[in-house]
Amino acid sequence: MFRTKKTFYQRLVLFLAILGPGIITGSVDNDAGGITTYSVAGALYGYNLLWTLIPSFVVLVAIQEMNARMGIVTGKGLADLIRENAGVKITFFIFIGLLIADIGNTTTEFAGVAGSMEVFGVNKYISVPIVGFMVWFLVVKGTYKFAERIFLLFSVSLLMYVVSALMGKPNWGEIGHAVIHPQMEINAKSLAMVIGIVGTTIAPWMQFYMQSSVIEKGLEMKNYRYSLIDIVVGCVATVVVAFFIIVACASTLHVNGIQINEAKDAALALKPLAGAFASQVFAFGLFIASIFSATILPLATAFYVCEAFGFEAGIDKKWDEAKEFYVLYTGILVLSAAIILIPNAPLIGISLWSQVLNGILLPMVLVCMMLLVNNKKIMGKYVNNPLTNLVGWIAVVVLIALSVLLVFQPLFG
């Protein structure tokens, strides 16, 4: 029984045991906001913004790798580390910002639920309350882990976008050309679109979620290689799905000059162009992605806010033990669902502003992360190597520049 060499089978079992944080984070990444952004980008700019996925992928892998490493080495959540090292004031402003942004993001998820169900002819006044209650019940009644696995299984359905894209008969030659030689006018609108794509692919709350799941899994530095594979697989999945959404919308809507504002519009517009099935596939993917993120996002937000301010948190605690946690969680969920149900709610505005807020918060969180991950007192010998630092800091600088442009762009007209 005391073998020293691991067989292929043992390696596979080990990998499957470690598998999870990266792939789940990657799947949550393509949420309603993401699908909307990619659809709009495809419809508006055709294949011309596909190239943005390449730098996004590199930065995504670099950031998630840092999160995983910090989680494994310290055993502490990102919120914990920020609070302990940056003090109360910075923590307070970051987390108030994150809380507001995440309420906006959750609202977007419910908009996705409402929109996708409308494609199937279900009214939002029916779908949103039902889904909202279901999500709340799943988590509070403690069957969340089970639900997470179901969602993970369902997230394979995101690959349906591949089907949806192929049914639109894309022009592969043009796609290849557009990735290598992107042709794009640089103006305020296209810039905002680029920020939107990067921002939705690398959302700030994801960093907290990633690090917590690594800790929860109890991963070890000696299995770091497998964690890295998990992360890369998750990021590839994210980018591949994004790629096919853009292609699906570019090869049908853009070619025919159809403009859209929401992911639902994309699903509806696909119907006459690629058939009813493509449209339904698109809507179903949107529904699954929305409901998955609507479950995880409020939970993750309540969790890291409590972590930062020292309240008891966790779904294994009773309501009385972790009152702040459950109140926050329920509050975010109820508020977001309620906003959707307001007649004529400015949904596009909400999703836009939460993306802008995300864009502002992301560099702040990233700077904190870069400082933490390079702190020898915290990370010991596992501080960043020069390459990760280079990628990290370039990402920070570019993201700050983009965010500043986005925020002040209305001033320049």
Next chain:
Amino acid sequence: MTSLTTFYLSRIIDTKALDSNGKVIGIVKDLLVDSDSSNYTSGHPSVNGIKIKFNKRMDFFAFRDFHIEKVGGKMRVICDKLTALPAEHIDGDLYLVDSVLDKQIVDLNGRKLVRVNDVRLVSIANGTYAVAVDIGIEGLLRRIGIVRPIKFMSSLFGANVSSKFILWEDVEAIDFSNLNIKLSKSYSRLQTLHPSDLADIIEDLGRKASAEVFSSLDEEKAADVLEELEIDAQVRILESLSIEKAADVLDKMPADEVADIFDALEDDKVELLLKEMGEDTSQEVRELLYYPDNSVGSIMSTEVLSFNEDATIDEVLADLKAKKPEAEALYNLFVTGENDVLIATFSLRDLVIHAPETSIRQIMRPATVHLRDYQKINEVAELVSKYNLLAIPVVDRDNVLQGMVVIDDVIDDLMGKGRTNK
């Protein structure tokens, strides 16, 4: 000097320290308090030193020559004389800003981790002491600098900003950035917690702190705590210990628990630990490790007490007194014949209610209910509930007594099942 001044740590950190002429000597960066709780006066550590930053240089001074004054609602740190702080304090003291403020500490009464928003101190004639930590919302708002407006606003609505303090004697700091601190002394009060509570706390701690807290425990306590930890945490903790220390702790644990942990460890590591552990225990663990995962043998406890049927109650009791077995081992007592073949069982009750000179043969009952070591685990629960047993003997093919399965082990199994079926 006023006879008594109370103040918050946050009110003096990053303020200017002045000399008696009002000249600035630097910025207050940290306070150093005694880290050894056995030296505390009525549970409160005294402030020994102060860390001051002047022109990018950090200096440590003895705090006894400093005093705190309240002037117009502001706190002022005033120094009468600068005396360098002895190195033993710089190395061995607890830094309030570095290791307490914003960090997680153990609330000994609530038996959980809390995050510190502020520290309350008091200055009296014979020194300055840390008296309590603030873990409430008020402390948080004070740190952000908006406690007064918020308090005013909420008073308009008749609401209160909750303030929550824990006295210093009821807390234990855990996350030391100061590596020279003698951990065993600093953590001494954690030893008073129940192993299950300590295990919960260790699971919630960061990697470094959980390893430090664990290695500060004495071997007996460490073994009890290790037993209560989740499997992930068990592996993590064992990996953080040296092989020698890990083996010492495992020696104090029941063999079946050790075997469970070993199933999750790497084979090379297991072999190293087995070589280092005491011969008897490692032999027992080795035997258990050969049983398949879902067999009775893999969960049975090998600590069983068996006697000869000719022994009298008196002799058995004397034997028990000498052996001092764990409570679990007394759930069921066994009678074995030649080659340890199981013959019968008797209980502690049987021993107590009969006359001392009665022989075991007269009180024993045939062991009709027993398990085989290679039997499947899922058949155990049924037997336990059907016969209302606390422990069932386990025998091999030749009826040789191998150990017993205790109800506690099966309960875990049953509850585990309940969870997955939900």
